[in-house]
Amino acid sequence: MKVHNILEEVVNEKVNDMYEKVKSMPTAWLTCDCNQCREDTISYVLNRLPPRYIVSGRGITHQAVLEDRQTLADIDALTIEGMKKVALSKRSYHGLTTNIAVKAPTGPAFNFPAFLGSVSDGDSFDTIEGAKISLSLESTLADMIDHTWLNPIITSKISKGRYSFWVKPISTSKVGEQKNFNFTIEISAPKYESVQYTFSVPVVSTKSAELVYNATYSLQLPTLCLFPTEK
Ligand SMILES: [Zn+2]
CATH class of the missing domain: 2.60.40.10 (Immunoglobulins)
Structure with a gap:
Protein backbone atom coordinates (compact mmCIF):
# COMPACT_ATOMS: atom_id res chain seq x y z
CA MET A 1 0.00 0.00 0.00
CA LYS A 2 1.35 3.36 -0.98
CA VAL A 3 -0.09 6.41 0.74
CA HIS A 4 0.61 9.90 -0.45
CA ASN A 5 -0.46 13.44 0.14
CA ILE A 6 -2.41 14.57 -2.94
CA LEU A 7 -1.63 18.19 -2.12
CA GLU A 8 2.01 17.61 -3.03
CA GLU A 9 1.39 17.42 -6.76
CA VAL A 10 -1.14 20.25 -6.74
CA VAL A 11 1.15 22.56 -4.76
CA ASN A 12 4.15 21.64 -6.89
CA GLU A 13 2.27 22.61 -10.03
CA LYS A 14 0.74 25.77 -8.55
CA VAL A 15 4.04 27.07 -7.19
CA ASN A 16 5.83 26.57 -10.51
CA ASP A 17 2.96 28.30 -12.36
CA MET A 18 3.10 31.20 -9.94
CA TYR A 19 6.86 31.65 -10.42
CA GLU A 20 6.33 31.80 -14.19
CA LYS A 21 3.48 34.26 -13.78
CA VAL A 22 5.35 36.56 -11.39
CA LYS A 23 8.50 36.39 -13.54
CA SER A 24 6.55 37.73 -16.49
CA MET A 25 5.46 40.80 -14.50
CA PRO A 26 7.61 43.70 -13.34
CA THR A 27 8.09 42.85 -9.66
CA ALA A 28 10.83 44.17 -7.43
CA TRP A 29 10.71 41.44 -4.84
CA LEU A 30 11.28 38.34 -6.94
CA THR A 31 15.05 38.13 -6.96
CA CYS A 32 15.55 34.48 -7.85
CA ASP A 33 13.54 31.55 -9.17
CA CYS A 34 16.07 28.72 -9.04
CA ASN A 35 14.98 25.20 -8.10
CA GLN A 36 16.12 25.66 -4.53
CA CYS A 37 13.89 28.72 -4.09
CA ARG A 38 10.96 26.92 -5.73
CA GLU A 39 11.39 23.88 -3.51
CA ASP A 40 11.58 26.07 -0.43
CA THR A 41 8.31 27.71 -1.44
CA ILE A 42 6.65 24.34 -2.08
CA SER A 43 7.73 23.17 1.33
CA TYR A 44 6.57 26.46 2.91
CA VAL A 45 3.08 25.96 1.44
CA LEU A 46 2.82 22.24 2.25
CA ASN A 47 3.91 22.80 5.83
CA ARG A 48 0.97 25.14 6.32
CA LEU A 49 -1.83 23.07 4.86
CA PRO A 50 -3.38 20.02 6.48
CA PRO A 51 -2.26 17.03 4.39
CA ARG A 52 -4.80 14.98 2.44
CA TYR A 53 -3.75 11.40 2.21
CA ILE A 54 -4.94 8.92 -0.35
CA VAL A 55 -3.96 5.39 -1.18
CA SER A 56 -2.46 5.28 -4.67
CA GLY A 57 -4.23 3.27 -7.31
CA ARG A 58 -7.71 3.72 -5.91
CA GLY A 59 -8.86 5.92 -8.73
CA ILE A 60 -8.96 9.13 -6.72
CA THR A 61 -6.89 11.84 -8.35
CA HIS A 62 -5.97 15.33 -7.32
CA GLN A 63 -9.02 16.46 -9.32
CA ALA A 64 -10.93 16.71 -6.03
CA VAL A 65 -8.50 19.35 -4.81
CA LEU A 66 -8.63 21.23 -8.11
CA GLU A 67 -12.39 21.54 -7.67
CA ASP A 68 -12.14 22.88 -4.14
CA ARG A 69 -12.03 26.64 -4.60
CA GLN A 70 -11.25 27.48 -0.99
CA THR A 71 -8.21 25.21 -0.95
CA LEU A 72 -7.00 26.63 -4.26
CA ALA A 73 -7.36 30.17 -2.95
CA ASP A 74 -5.44 29.20 0.18
CA ILE A 75 -2.69 27.62 -1.91
CA ASP A 76 -2.37 30.76 -4.07
CA ALA A 77 -2.20 33.06 -1.05
CA LEU A 78 0.33 30.83 0.74
CA THR A 79 2.39 30.55 -2.45
CA ILE A 80 2.79 34.33 -2.77
CA GLU A 81 3.51 34.59 0.96
CA GLY A 82 6.09 31.79 0.69
CA MET A 83 7.75 33.22 -2.43
CA LYS A 84 8.20 36.57 -0.68
CA LYS A 85 9.59 34.99 2.49
CA VAL A 86 12.00 32.85 0.46
CA ALA A 87 13.08 35.86 -1.64
CA LEU A 88 13.60 38.00 1.47
CA SER A 89 15.55 35.43 3.43
CA LYS A 90 17.63 34.53 0.36
CA ARG A 91 20.81 36.26 1.46
CA SER A 92 21.35 34.18 4.58
CA TYR A 93 21.21 30.73 3.01
CA HIS A 94 21.11 31.03 -0.75
CA GLY A 95 23.72 29.19 -2.77
CA LEU A 96 24.07 26.36 -0.29
CA THR A 97 22.94 23.33 -2.23
CA THR A 98 21.95 21.44 0.88
CA ASN A 99 20.91 24.21 3.22
CA ILE A 100 19.47 21.82 5.77
CA ALA A 101 22.30 19.33 5.88
CA VAL A 102 24.93 22.02 6.32
CA LYS A 103 23.46 23.17 9.60
CA ALA A 104 22.21 19.81 10.87
ZN1 LIG B 1 17.14 30.83 -5.78
Whole structure:
Protein backbone atom coordinates (compact mmCIF):
# COMPACT_ATOMS: atom_id res chain seq x y z
CA MET A 1 0.00 0.00 0.00
CA LYS A 2 1.35 3.36 -0.98
CA VAL A 3 -0.09 6.41 0.74
CA HIS A 4 0.61 9.90 -0.45
CA ASN A 5 -0.46 13.44 0.14
CA ILE A 6 -2.41 14.57 -2.94
CA LEU A 7 -1.63 18.19 -2.12
CA GLU A 8 2.01 17.61 -3.03
CA GLU A 9 1.39 17.42 -6.76
CA VAL A 10 -1.14 20.25 -6.74
CA VAL A 11 1.15 22.56 -4.76
CA ASN A 12 4.15 21.64 -6.89
CA GLU A 13 2.27 22.61 -10.03
CA LYS A 14 0.74 25.77 -8.55
CA VAL A 15 4.04 27.07 -7.19
CA ASN A 16 5.83 26.57 -10.51
CA ASP A 17 2.96 28.30 -12.36
CA MET A 18 3.10 31.20 -9.94
CA TYR A 19 6.86 31.65 -10.42
CA GLU A 20 6.33 31.80 -14.19
CA LYS A 21 3.48 34.26 -13.78
CA VAL A 22 5.35 36.56 -11.39
CA LYS A 23 8.50 36.39 -13.54
CA SER A 24 6.55 37.73 -16.49
CA MET A 25 5.46 40.80 -14.50
CA PRO A 26 7.61 43.70 -13.34
CA THR A 27 8.09 42.85 -9.66
CA ALA A 28 10.83 44.17 -7.43
CA TRP A 29 10.71 41.44 -4.84
CA LEU A 30 11.28 38.34 -6.94
CA THR A 31 15.05 38.13 -6.96
CA CYS A 32 15.55 34.48 -7.85
CA ASP A 33 13.54 31.55 -9.17
CA CYS A 34 16.07 28.72 -9.04
CA ASN A 35 14.98 25.20 -8.10
CA GLN A 36 16.12 25.66 -4.53
CA CYS A 37 13.89 28.72 -4.09
CA ARG A 38 10.96 26.92 -5.73
CA GLU A 39 11.39 23.88 -3.51
CA ASP A 40 11.58 26.07 -0.43
CA THR A 41 8.31 27.71 -1.44
CA ILE A 42 6.65 24.34 -2.08
CA SER A 43 7.73 23.17 1.33
CA TYR A 44 6.57 26.46 2.91
CA VAL A 45 3.08 25.96 1.44
CA LEU A 46 2.82 22.24 2.25
CA ASN A 47 3.91 22.80 5.83
CA ARG A 48 0.97 25.14 6.32
CA LEU A 49 -1.83 23.07 4.86
CA PRO A 50 -3.38 20.02 6.48
CA PRO A 51 -2.26 17.03 4.39
CA ARG A 52 -4.80 14.98 2.44
CA TYR A 53 -3.75 11.40 2.21
CA ILE A 54 -4.94 8.92 -0.35
CA VAL A 55 -3.96 5.39 -1.18
CA SER A 56 -2.46 5.28 -4.67
CA GLY A 57 -4.23 3.27 -7.31
CA ARG A 58 -7.71 3.72 -5.91
CA GLY A 59 -8.86 5.92 -8.73
CA ILE A 60 -8.96 9.13 -6.72
CA THR A 61 -6.89 11.84 -8.35
CA HIS A 62 -5.97 15.33 -7.32
CA GLN A 63 -9.02 16.46 -9.32
CA ALA A 64 -10.93 16.71 -6.03
CA VAL A 65 -8.50 19.35 -4.81
CA LEU A 66 -8.63 21.23 -8.11
CA GLU A 67 -12.39 21.54 -7.67
CA ASP A 68 -12.14 22.88 -4.14
CA ARG A 69 -12.03 26.64 -4.60
CA GLN A 70 -11.25 27.48 -0.99
CA THR A 71 -8.21 25.21 -0.95
CA LEU A 72 -7.00 26.63 -4.26
CA ALA A 73 -7.36 30.17 -2.95
CA ASP A 74 -5.44 29.20 0.18
CA ILE A 75 -2.69 27.62 -1.91
CA ASP A 76 -2.37 30.76 -4.07
CA ALA A 77 -2.20 33.06 -1.05
CA LEU A 78 0.33 30.83 0.74
CA THR A 79 2.39 30.55 -2.45
CA ILE A 80 2.79 34.33 -2.77
CA GLU A 81 3.51 34.59 0.96
CA GLY A 82 6.09 31.79 0.69
CA MET A 83 7.75 33.22 -2.43
CA LYS A 84 8.20 36.57 -0.68
CA LYS A 85 9.59 34.99 2.49
CA VAL A 86 12.00 32.85 0.46
CA ALA A 87 13.08 35.86 -1.64
CA LEU A 88 13.60 38.00 1.47
CA SER A 89 15.55 35.43 3.43
CA LYS A 90 17.63 34.53 0.36
CA ARG A 91 20.81 36.26 1.46
CA SER A 92 21.35 34.18 4.58
CA TYR A 93 21.21 30.73 3.01
CA HIS A 94 21.11 31.03 -0.75
CA GLY A 95 23.72 29.19 -2.77
CA LEU A 96 24.07 26.36 -0.29
CA THR A 97 22.94 23.33 -2.23
CA THR A 98 21.95 21.44 0.88
CA ASN A 99 20.91 24.21 3.22
CA ILE A 100 19.47 21.82 5.77
CA ALA A 101 22.30 19.33 5.88
CA VAL A 102 24.93 22.02 6.32
CA LYS A 103 23.46 23.17 9.60
CA ALA A 104 22.21 19.81 10.87
CA PRO A 105 24.23 17.86 13.40
CA THR A 106 26.24 14.90 12.16
CA GLY A 107 26.35 11.66 14.14
CA PRO A 108 23.79 10.46 16.71
CA ALA A 109 20.91 12.85 17.28
CA PHE A 110 17.62 13.41 19.03
CA ASN A 111 14.93 13.83 16.37
CA PHE A 112 11.71 15.58 17.26
CA PRO A 113 8.24 14.97 15.90
CA ALA A 114 6.57 17.91 14.18
CA PHE A 115 4.26 19.64 16.65
CA LEU A 116 0.84 20.46 15.27
CA GLY A 117 -1.71 22.58 17.06
CA SER A 118 -4.30 25.29 16.78
CA VAL A 119 -5.53 28.29 18.67
CA SER A 120 -9.03 29.72 18.90
CA ASP A 121 -11.15 32.24 20.79
CA GLY A 122 -12.31 30.53 24.01
CA ASP A 123 -15.73 32.22 23.97
CA SER A 124 -16.75 32.05 20.34
CA PHE A 125 -14.35 29.35 19.06
CA ASP A 126 -13.57 31.74 16.19
CA THR A 127 -10.19 31.87 14.48
CA ILE A 128 -7.81 34.42 15.95
CA GLU A 129 -5.80 36.32 13.37
CA GLY A 130 -2.50 37.88 14.33
CA ALA A 131 -1.84 35.65 17.33
CA LYS A 132 1.87 35.25 17.97
CA ILE A 133 2.87 31.69 18.85
CA SER A 134 6.35 30.88 20.04
CA LEU A 135 7.92 27.59 21.01
CA SER A 136 10.65 27.39 23.63
CA LEU A 137 12.85 24.47 24.53
CA GLU A 138 14.04 24.65 28.14
CA SER A 139 13.11 28.37 28.14
CA THR A 140 15.07 29.33 24.99
CA LEU A 141 13.32 29.95 21.66
CA ALA A 142 13.59 26.59 19.85
CA ASP A 143 15.58 26.37 16.59
CA MET A 144 13.57 25.12 13.65
CA ILE A 145 14.88 22.52 11.21
CA ASP A 146 15.11 25.03 8.35
CA HIS A 147 14.07 28.52 7.34
CA THR A 148 10.70 27.40 5.94
CA TRP A 149 9.52 26.68 9.49
CA LEU A 150 8.96 29.85 11.48
CA ASN A 151 9.29 30.47 15.20
CA PRO A 152 7.46 32.54 16.30
CA ILE A 153 4.53 32.09 13.96
CA ILE A 154 1.81 34.66 13.45
CA THR A 155 -1.59 33.15 12.69
CA SER A 156 -3.37 34.39 9.58
CA LYS A 157 -6.83 34.04 8.11
CA ILE A 158 -5.47 31.33 5.81
CA SER A 159 -3.96 29.20 8.51
CA LYS A 160 -7.28 29.27 10.42
CA GLY A 161 -5.46 29.32 13.74
CA ARG A 162 -3.41 26.24 12.93
CA TYR A 163 0.30 26.18 13.46
CA SER A 164 3.16 23.73 13.19
CA PHE A 165 6.73 23.57 14.43
CA TRP A 166 9.52 21.21 13.52
CA VAL A 167 12.42 21.46 15.90
CA LYS A 168 15.95 20.99 14.62
CA PRO A 169 17.61 17.70 15.71
CA ILE A 170 20.04 17.96 18.63
CA SER A 171 23.30 16.06 18.51
CA THR A 172 24.36 13.69 21.22
CA SER A 173 27.19 11.25 21.84
CA LYS A 174 25.45 7.90 21.53
CA VAL A 175 22.57 6.00 19.98
CA GLY A 176 19.73 4.81 22.23
CA GLU A 177 20.04 7.56 24.81
CA GLN A 178 16.69 8.59 26.29
CA LYS A 179 15.96 12.14 27.30
CA ASN A 180 12.95 14.26 28.18
CA PHE A 181 12.70 17.61 26.46
CA ASN A 182 10.52 20.28 28.02
CA PHE A 183 8.76 22.60 25.62
CA THR A 184 6.59 25.64 26.25
CA ILE A 185 4.22 27.19 23.77
CA GLU A 186 3.34 30.80 24.45
CA ILE A 187 0.50 32.50 22.62
CA SER A 188 -0.28 36.17 22.74
CA ALA A 189 -2.70 38.27 20.72
CA PRO A 190 -3.95 41.83 20.95
CA LYS A 191 -7.00 42.09 23.27
CA TYR A 192 -6.54 38.56 24.63
CA GLU A 193 -4.99 37.13 27.76
CA SER A 194 -1.75 35.31 26.94
CA VAL A 195 -1.63 31.54 27.33
CA GLN A 196 1.25 29.21 28.10
CA TYR A 197 1.24 25.48 27.56
CA THR A 198 4.05 23.24 28.72
CA PHE A 199 4.62 19.69 27.59
CA SER A 200 7.42 17.22 27.69
CA VAL A 201 8.56 14.89 24.91
CA PRO A 202 10.63 11.78 25.58
CA VAL A 203 13.03 11.10 22.69
CA VAL A 204 15.47 8.25 22.13
CA SER A 205 18.53 9.20 20.08
CA THR A 206 19.09 7.53 16.73
CA LYS A 207 22.20 7.24 14.58
CA SER A 208 21.63 10.38 12.54
CA ALA A 209 19.58 13.54 12.18
CA GLU A 210 16.29 12.97 10.35
CA LEU A 211 15.91 15.65 7.69
CA VAL A 212 13.03 14.31 5.65
CA TYR A 213 9.63 15.29 6.93
CA ASN A 214 7.75 12.23 8.11
CA ALA A 215 4.06 13.02 8.54
CA THR A 216 3.49 9.93 10.68
CA TYR A 217 5.97 11.20 13.29
CA SER A 218 4.03 14.16 14.57
CA LEU A 219 2.52 15.23 17.84
CA GLN A 220 -0.94 16.76 17.88
CA LEU A 221 -1.24 19.29 20.69
CA PRO A 222 -4.58 20.24 22.25
CA THR A 223 -6.37 23.29 20.85
CA LEU A 224 -5.43 26.25 23.01
CA CYS A 225 -8.08 28.84 23.78
CA LEU A 226 -7.47 32.52 24.35
CA PHE A 227 -9.95 34.59 26.32
CA PRO A 228 -10.55 38.29 25.69
CA THR A 229 -9.05 40.66 28.27
CA GLU A 230 -11.69 42.40 30.38
CA LYS A 231 -12.98 45.70 29.08
ZN1 LIG B 1 17.14 30.83 -5.78
